[in-house]
Amino acid sequence: MNNIDDLKIIDLYFERDEQAIKETDAKYGKLCHSIAYNILNNHEDSEECVNDTYVGVWNAIPPTRPNNFMSFVCKIARNLSLKRLEFMKREKRSQAVLVSLDELETVLPDNRFAPYTSIEELGSLISSFLRNQKDDARKVFIRKYYFFDSIRDIAERYSYTESKVRNMLFHTRNRLKEYLKKEGVYL
Amino acid sequence: MKVPKIVDAMNYLDDDLIFSAEKSEPKKVTFIRTKHRFAVILAAVLATLFLMGAGYYVNQVLLEKVRNTDMSQKEINRLGNALEEWGFSDENISDLNELQTNKNGLTYGPDALGADLIEVISNDGKLGYVYREDLEISERDNITDALTSDGQFTINVYDCDGETVIGTFTLTDGKEQ
Numbered sequence: 001m002n003n004i005d006d007l008k009i010i011d012l013y014f015e016r017d018e019q020a021i022k023e024t025d026a027k028y029g030k031l032c033h034s035i036a037y038n039i040l041n042n043h044e045d046s047e048e049c050v051n052d053t054y055v056g057v058w059n060a061i062p063p064t065r066p067n068n069f070m071s072f073v074c075k076i077a078r079n080l081s082l083k084r085l086e087f088m089k090r091e092k093r094s095q096a097v098l099v100s101l102d103e104l105e106t107v108l109p110d111n112r113f114a115p116y117t118s119i120e121e122l123g124s125l126i127s128s129f130l131r132n133q134k135d136d137a138r139k140v141f142i143r144k145y146y147f148f149d150s151i152r153d154i155a156e157r158y159s160y161t162e163s164k165v166r167n168m169l170f171h172t173r174n175r176l177k178e179y180l181k182k183e184g185v186y187l
Numbered sequence: 188m189k190v191p192k193i194v195d196a197m198n199y200l201d202d203d204l205i206f207s208a209e210k211s212e213p214k215k216v217t218f219i220r221t222k223h224r225f226a227v228i229l230a231a232v233l234a235t236l237f238l239m240g241a242g243y244y245v246n247q248v249l250l251e252k253v254r255n256t257d258m259s260q261k262e263i264n265r266l267g268n269a270l271e272e273w274g275f276s277d278e279n280i281s282d283l284n285e286l287q288t289n290k291n292g293l294t295y296g297p298d299a300l301g302a303d304l305i306e307v308i309s310n311d312g313k314l315g316y317v318y319r320e321d322l323e324i325s326e327r328d329n330i331t332d333a334l335t336s337d338g339q340f341t342i343n344v345y346d347c348d349g350e351t352v353i354g355t356f357t358l359t360d361g362k363e364q
Binding site: 031066067068070071072074075078079082083085086101104105107108109110113119120122123124126127130131138139142143145146147157158 | 191
């Protein structure tokens with residue numbers, strides 16, 4: 001759900017007013033940068049990703065009118081950061097995010113991914129799964145595998161111990177794996 | 188390296204899920220960090236137990252000190268309450284535990300500790316001692332004989348040696364004045 005500020009920003013995009021990018025930067029620049037930095041672990045690359053995000057948003061709106069502008073911007077920033085990560089040399093990659101990717105891949109390795117299921121459907125299934133999880137487990141999972149926050153940051157954010165966060169993630173991953181098997185996505 | 192499909196799929200999470208995770212308010216930072224909370228609580232519990240134990244120990248010491256006297260339970264309770272009220276600790280009362288002994292082998296000190304020579308203030312305001320048996324005359328059958336015409340009787344007050352008379356101590360009808 002967009003708030004009034006977001007609606008105004010979206011209107012600026014529709015009016016092709018470059019003020020829209022400045023407003024987006026003022027409101028979500030820090031968030032985009034943190035997502036990119038969590039993935040790339042490099043301020044320069046992150047900054048470029050954030051700028052690319054604004055270009056992406058500019059190109060997408062219009063015609064798209066996102067229902068949730070914040071999530072929309074986050075998705076673009078995350079997607080672009082992951083794409084950039086693929087092209088970075090290994091030594092420049094963020095070790096933390098590689099661990100996160102590996103952890104998620106154990107839930108559903110690509111070679112076990114049912115070919116007749118689309119990425120969008122898988123995303124939708126994960127959403128359904130997360131809705132049935134406890135609020136704290138769900139938020140921790142999203143902070144880790146969507147925003148790629150470090151374990152320490154998540155622990156600080158929710159006043160948990162780091163071991164508790166690891167434990168929560170471990171159990172949520174296992175439950176997700178079982179869920180995906182049950183749904184026939186994990187072959 | 189290729190980003191796993193499941194990671195890509197996470198990009199298609201429902202907006203409201205992402206929104207709620209992003210907007211989730213961090214818990215207020217308390218003065219005790221989570222990782223220290225257990226240690227602080229444990230320390231507080233141990234400190235409480237220690238204080239309770241120390242209090243119990245002091246009470247036991249007090250009780251032990253008066254148990255062997257001929258005080259009634261009511262008097263013992265009253266003394267205990269008074270000591271507690273005055274803030275006596277084990278250290279404060281340690282000296283009460285040791286009655287002094289004079290050259291004749293007689294103990295002298297507070298009545299409550301069962302001294303042979305009981306500490307009193309003489310009629311003329313000097314610190315001295317009276318023999319327990321002299322003081323307890325009021326409880327004996329011959330109290331009537333000991334009383335003067337005005338219902339009083341007087342006993343000698345001695346120095347701690349139990350020999351040197353330094354004054355007198357007057358009782359009335361068996362009760363201290």
